[in-house]
Amino acid sequence: MTLQFSLVAAAPESVDSPCVVVGVYENGLLTSAAARVDGAAGGAIKRQVESGDISGKAGSVNLLFAPAGVAAQRVLVVGLGAQKSFDAARFQKVNIEAARALGRLPLESAVSWLADVDVPGQDAAWRVRTAALAADHAAYRYTATVKPRGAGQPTLAALAFATGAEAQPGLDQAIAIAEGVRFARELANLPPNICTPAYIAAQAQAFAEAHDKVACRVLDHEEMEQLGFGSLLAVGRGSANKPKLVALEYRGGADDAKPYAFVGKGITFDTGGISLKPGPGMEEMKFDMGGAAGVLGAFVAAVKMGLPLNLACVVPAAENMPDGDSYRPGDVLTSLSGQTIEVLNTDAEGRLILCDALTWTARTFQPQAMVDAATLTGACVTALGKHASGLMSKHDDLAAELLAAGEATLDRAWRLPLWDDYQVQLDSAFADVANIGGKSAGAITAGCFLSRFTDGQRWAHLDIAGTAWDEGRKGLATGRPVALLAQWLIDRCA
Template identity: 80%
Template sequence: MTLQFSLGSAAPETVDTPCVVVGVYENGVLTSAAARVNTAAQGAIKQQIESGDISGKAGSTNVLFAPPGLTAKRVLVVGLGVQKSFDGARYQKIHLEAARALARLPIDSAVSYLTEVEVPQHDATWRVRTAALAADHATYRYTATFKPREKSSQPELGTVQFASGEDASIGLDQAKAIAEGVRFARELANLPPNICNPAYIADQATLFAERHEKVSCQVLDHVELEKLGFGSLLAVGRGSANKPKLVVLEYKGGNEEKPYAFVGKGITFDTGGISLKPGPGMEEMKFDMGGAAGVLGAFVAAVKMQLPVNLVCVVPAVENMPDGDSYRPGDVLTSLSGITIEVLNTDAEGRLILCDALTYTAQTFQPRAIIDAATLTGACVIALGKHASGLMTKHDDLADELLAAGEHALDRAWRLPLWDDYQVQLESGFADVANIGGKNAGAITAGCFLARFTEGQRWAHLDIAGTAWDEGRKGLATGRPVSLLAQWLIDRAGSGS
């Protein structure tokens, strides 16, 4: 079930709903809505605070059932933490925890007053958008048919109304569109690799284009790619029975200006090839197309928002498998750009498909800016963990735009250097460049490799290896960096730059 959102302005003590949601800071400080509910309910919230049942700790939740004096059947009290240090990240956290708590209750709808909580430097539009996206993320369920959900006789949460004293309809509209893009990305990435192969990604992109005006899709198969000279990309896919595809989506929402371009790494499964990965945890390599899922999700969000921009989304979709025809360490490949590449490790394959896709995107569309997203290096996970995506670019203005978009969307990135000093690590005695640069600065040398194929382009690279999915047997795709990229496009549409 997809969560539905709306706006409302009814008083919290009189709203007719299965559950009303209010907030309490630590030290017993009530929000305005909580104070009104407390007064109408004859001090029920204060009594729980005095007894120690409600602590106000950030993200804590308590349910009051059938409190007297209220029309609502329940009150969900959410802890907001210390009031003086309240910020955007904590605001997001409380909405995530509130949605999880609501989803555990036998209710089909709720009204939240947490959107009235003031957040420094953020307006009502941001508060509503962030709340809706957090709720949608927290209540997401994997919906593939081979793991059907158990049918329940209890009601399931389907609608959340957010209270706002100001007009925040733009924020809600943006949230609905971005949430659809995030769900698109998460569903695609969560699918098993025997379903989500290069052809499947191509089919999903084609279906989306057929259903939306101003959107077109072109899919190049391995025969066409060979004719065009995609030597690096095709080498990675040689060992797989699932042939590579290059998926090209175009959205013409602007005038005649050049488009923005997204490029996403689409390794639908990565065994490492001849440089075989260890067996434990290899099942997570179905998420190695997280960059493709992310840029496709951002494309979906842009179309749904009807942004007045032109946008291109290019996805090289390839499976990296060991086989008698697989490419090998020691092979020398000729890329679409003409740059030759010595393969030192077949598990450094993402950059090999991206370099050809970046060359194609630049040559074909002459875009205003290119941003690629890729689950590229374990080194980035070591450097930044699971919280920030790695950002690399030689363009300070583009870095500033993306970092600001990430902060605003709470889908943050951290800039890593892309100095030419690191390029020496990629030197080869047998080709123009080697595909790995050794164990030191692995995320950066991967970015430096891609930089060789984007000379003259306004380009940025997002390494999302740490942020694209949650680890573990039940870990799911996160949908990042859809929110970051969507916000960057919103900003571009607003500034015209």
């Protein structure tokens, strides 16, 4: 179920709602909304602060049921932490925790005053957008292959933010971006026996058919063979699920304006191929199409926002399986660009499908800028953990734009060098380039490999191996970097 958002103008003590949400800082400092509720309720919040029941610790939640003098049935008091250090990241955290707490209550709607909490350097539109995206993320439930839990119980369906009308643009953006994030998360969470290359192609085609200004083209393995996609096709050769190249195009800008382009790694399942991965944790390799999901989600967000620009989104989709016909270590592949590639490890397959997709995207769309997203290397997870995506580009201005978009949305990236010094690690005696560069600087050498297929292009690479999903058997896709990419497009329109 999709969470519905709106803005309201009302007093927290007098609004008739199943629940109102207010904030309290540490040391008992009440926000203006909490103070109004407290005054109407005869000091009910302050008494709980004084007794220690309400600590104000960031993300803590306390529920007051049917407090006298307040029209709402419940008051959810959310801790904001210390006021002097309150910042954007804390604001996002407390809104996530508030939405989680609301999701545990038997109610269908609520009104939140958290979007009115002051965040240094941020306006009302940013606060509402961030609060809505945080709530939508917390409210997401995967149900495609699971029986719904708690069927028949009321669940949160509508959340209103009490703030001024000047926040409406932020809410409009949040609704569109949230739809893109949900699209990406649902696609990535699906099991690999459902989410195959053909399934991704079908989802893209269905979206194009449902929206004006959007067209979809799908290349099958036979067409790619005729065109010379030697690198991409080699990766998918061992699977019964044949590769697809999926291309979506949105024409929201001038007819003569060059498009922006996204390219996303779409390995729908990665066994490692002949260089087989260890068994434990391999089930998480259904998330190896997180880059594809991310760029498709950003495309959805751009279309839903009606951004006045042209955008292409290209997904090379394949399954990396061991088979009698699989490609092998030692094989030399001829890529679409004409460059030959020595395969040293079949588990470095993402770059092999991306290089052909990048070449085709540049030739087909001649984009003014091209950004790829890929769950590319474990080395990036080692370097940056789960908090930041790795960003690589030889274009300082493009890198700065993407970093700024990540900061604005809290979908952050960190720039890694893409110096030519690293290129020697990809030298091969048998081909123009090897597909891996040895043990050191694995994320960077993967970026260096891709850079060889983007000559003359204004291009950046996002390694989202650490940020695309939460680890563990119950870990879900995060929907990153949809917010970052959507913000980058919004900024281009400004």
